[in-house]
Amino acid sequence: MDGRYLPRSYELKSDVDGQKGGIRSQFSPNQVIFEYSGGDRSQRSGLLLGDRVTVLDTNVFHQFIFLTRQFKYGGGATPQNSEVVIPQEKETGILKIRELGKENIVVKGKKYSTTHLRVDSDALQIHVWVDGNRIPRKIAVPDKQIEVILDAP
Secondary structure, three states: OOOOOOOOEEEEEEEEOOEEEEEEEEEEOOEEEEEEEEOOEEEEEEEEOOOOEEEOOOOOHHHHHHHHHHOOOOOOOOOEEEEEEEHHHOEEEEEEEEEEEEEEEEEOOEEEEEEEEEEEOOOOEEEEEEOOOOOEEEEEEHHHOEEEEOOOO
16 A cells, blocks of 8 residues: 555465465556466456555455545544455445444443444445554444454554
8 A cells, every 4th residue: 555545466375175366456547457377377457546455355354444544534424435345356346435433342342432323335334343553443244244343553
């Protein structure tokens, strides 16, 4: 990422049941080129992008920090749009992010004062509780019955 939390490159390696694969991505203004590898084949593809984009890959929850760092807090219930690139899906999308208010939560016995955000992709709603340093402390995907607790020092 650069200083504005915009992606420059991205790499993901996987090993599922002995099948190794990976994604390498290079970002340049308004585009990204993907190189996918797996088994004995590879593939290249690209996407055109807007000026501000965030990488938000499937099931890589710590990447929500890039959304929470770019979000403009204090806007109330007015949604903000954020363009995301989902390398594993080879697509882009627009997320609508909205503040739902302040909430206190407890993570592993530690109390945090957070801002509750709702991230809406039209197909799925994700709830993110962000502390005062813009670090996600809890992420929930109610429709998928997923709850991720992020505990950092």
